[in-house]
Amino acid sequence: MTLLSHYNYWVVILLMMVGFYTMISRGNLIKKMVGLNVFQTSVFMLYISMGKIRGGTAPILMDAHGESSETAHVLYSNPLPHVLILTAIVVGIATTAVGLALIVRIKETYGSIEEDEINQIEAEGAA
Amino acid sequence: MRIRNLFAVVMMxxxxxxxxxxxxxxxxxxxxxxxxxxxxxxxxxVLFLGALALVGHHERKPGHTPLLPLIVVLVTGGALVYGTMDMPPYGDPGNPVHHHVADHYLEESPHEIGIPNIVTAVLASYRGYDTMGETTVVFTAAVAVMLLLARRPRRPEEEEDEA
Structure with a gap:
């Protein structure tokens, strides 16, 4: 086990932190959503990279009739993370759609999509 | 992140x-x-571009210095990198993730399901309920978006009072 054998996790963490930083440091709501998407994709990459086997191939059986004598000596990557991530991508686009709809409503109500301006309007309304 | 034009951000x-x-x-x-x-x-x-068409595509310059978020991100990233030291190496066939149900799917799905693409077999058959739940999530999201966007002409007199 060498140190470089974990580079896939480090790439994932780098991307994840870029998305995280975008989310918590920018006041613009659209930019926050883009950051959230980057974060999501980094999690997808984490799962897919865990499913990869060196020298393996895509998990589609070579013999269409499924005879195990033909398929036994082919190395396939793990199909399970792929299935989970397919579900996660679709759920991710659903959350993105709801978030963008919320942003559109916020723009209509407050006339701004900047976080601090909205806070200011809220404070003025309360005072 | 430094791009102020949100169209460029979305395209990137x-x-x-x-x-x-x-x-x-x-x-x-x-x-x-x-x-x-x-x-x-x-x-x-397409969704982002549609939202941009409704909310405008210019970001105002941020007022505060992003020093605290930077520290938070660096600490979190450092902790995560430390955590990867216990993770299995990339691409090794002996990793634990490959030895619970994945072997079963690879060996048995051609006999039990009979289609060559294992991802499809697992998605639609072994984890069929999961996929049905996913459809429910998409439906819920669609209903939520419609509810949020359909309430547009709500109480115009109050908004005029505030303005």
Whole structure:
């Protein structure tokens, strides 16, 4: 086990932190959503990279009739993370759609999509 | 992150998504790759552009210095990198993730399901309830979006009072 054998996790963490930083440091709501998407994709990459086997191939059986004598000596990557991530991508686009709809409503109500301006309007309304 | 024009930001996000789809292909996840290319780079970019058309595409210059978020991110990233020291190495066939149900799917799905693409077999048959729940999530999201956007002409007199 060498140190470089974990580079896939480090790439994932780098991307994840870029998305995280975008989310918590920018006041613009659209930019926050883009950051959230980057974060999501980094999690997808984490799962897919865990499913990869060196020298393996895509998990589609070579013999269409499924005879195990033909398929036994082919190395396939793990199909399970792929299935989970397919579900996660679709759920991710659903959350993105709801978030963008919320942003559109916020723009209509407050006339701004900047976080601090909205806070200011809220404070003025309360005072 | 420093780009102020949100159209450019969204386009860069689309390109990033397409690149990640290419990365998925390299890591043998072809099904995930074309879903990411269609959904991540396609539909999501269209959704963002539609939202931008409604809210305008200019970001104001941020007032505060982003020093605290930077520290938070660096500490979290450092902790995560420390955590990877216990993770199994990349691409090793002996990793624990490959030895619970994945072997069963690879060996038995041709006999039990009878289609060559194992990802499809697992998605639609072994984890069929999961996929049905996913459809429910998409339906819920669609209902939520419609509810949020359909209430537009609500109480115009109050908004005039505030303005």
């Amino acid at each position: 996000a689309g390109i990033y998504s397409l690149l990640s789809a290419g990365l998925f292909t390299i890591m043998d996840a072809v099904d995930v790759a074309f879903t990411e290319a269609a959904v991540g780079a396609g539909i999501s970019t």
